[in-house]
Amino acid sequence: MQRIVVLTGAGISQESGLQTFRGTDGLWNHERIEDICTPQGFRRDPMRVDRFYNGLRAQLPGVHPNAAHLALADLERAGREGRWNGQVTVITQNIDDLHERAGSRNVIHMHGELLRLRCTSCHATPQWRTDCFPDTPCPACGQPTLRPDIVWFGEMPYHMDSIARYLAECDLFVAIGTSGVVYPAAGFVDSVAGHADTMLFNLEVPPGPSAFDQAIVGPATRTVPAWTRDLLEA
Numbered sequence: 271m272q273r274i275v276v277l278t279g280a281g282i283s284q285e286s287g288l289q290t291f292r293g294t295d296g297l298w299n300h301e302r303i304e305d306i307c308t309p310q311g312f313r314r315d316p317m318r319v320d321r322f323y324n325g326l327r328a329q330l331p332g333v334h335p336n337a338a339h340l341a342l343a344d345l346e347r348a349g350r351e352g353r354w355n356g357q358v359t360v361i362t363q364n365i366d367d368l369h370e371r372a373g374s375r376n377v378i379h380m381h382g383e384l385l386r387l388r389c390t391s392c393h394a395t396p397q398w399r400t401d402c403f404p405d406t407p408c409p410a411c412g413q414p415t416l417r418p419d420i421v422w423f424g425e426m427p428y429h430m431d432s433i434a435r436y437l438a439e440c441d442l443f444v445a446i447g448t449s450g451v452v453y454p455a456a457g458f459v460d461s462v463a464g465h466a467d468t469m470l471f472n473l474e475v476p477p478g479p480s481a482f483d484q485a486i487v488g489p490a491t492r493t494v495p496a497w498t499r500d501l502l503e504a
């Protein structure tokens with residue numbers, strides 16, 4: 271049984287029409303991380319942060335999973351149906367729902383989800399598809415204390431215990447469409463070095479020594495389906 275952990279970043283959703291963070295037209299070119307992606311920024315100007323995530327959330331109905339998302343879902347299904355002797359777990363830094371819409375079931379959102387809010391009074395995490403503003407009442411406790419259910423800088427990523435378990439048990443670690451600059455995600459490849467092979471799928475390969483055994487360069491919608499096809503044919 272092959273155990274594969276796939277770490278995905280904004281690059282896998284780029285060809286679906288969602289901006290990356292650091293690309294030429296990246297999100298961080300238009301907004302300061304300190305203002306939009308920190309608890310301090312939210313305390314300072316919650317309306318601005320809510321508007322930012324309302325904008326990202328409103329984009330989701332207009333975008334669709336691409337061939338890279340679909341290839342990972344197909345590989346997972348082949349394992350479930352016994353057509354392939356393996357298991358895939360997707361650990362995503364992305365807050366969009368394109369992996370699930372592609373059919374992937376083993377998906378861990380380590381940085382949260384756009385389609386979920388969190389109440390800082392009663393800790394409810396309601397599903398949410400529309401806009402949220404600082405005075406929007408929590409559907410569970412009625413308090414106007416909702417925030418995006420997103421992990422901001424300086425906050426502990428979600429599901430770190432199960433992520434550590436999957437990383438410890440995998441025999442192949444694959445990173446797709448991530449720049450590898452944000453931790454702890456950027457450190458996962460080092461944490462599996464002793465027991466798993468490692469592959470990077472990206473548009474460009476960062477300069478200098480790579481932490482990965484293999485790097486496949488190109489758009490994910492081309493490189494990822496080619497890789498899963500080889501796995502299923504092998």
Ligand code: BV8
Pocket residue numbers: 278279280281282284285290291292293296307363364365381420421422423424425426427430446447448449450451452453454455471472473474488489490491
């Ligand atoms: C924490 C949610 C304590 C919001 C995000 C160690 C050293 C230094 C610093 C730190 C450290 N440990 C912690 C820190 C601090 C900080 C950090 O890493 N800072 C960096 C900037 C130096 N980390 C934290 O604060 C984290 N919390 O550490 O808590 C702790 C400590 C230990 C253990 C547990 C907890 C929390 C970080 C999470 C912040 N929230 N997102 C939102 O989404 O709006 S981060 C956000 O940016 C993403 O989620 C992602 O994680 C990150 C990077 O983005 P990428 O997905 O990689 O996208 P990017 O645009 O950068 O790159 C896209 C890539 O795709 C490019 O390479 C491009 O070439 C490629 N590409 C583009 N198109 C395609 C493509 N590839 C293929 N096909 C294509 N078509």
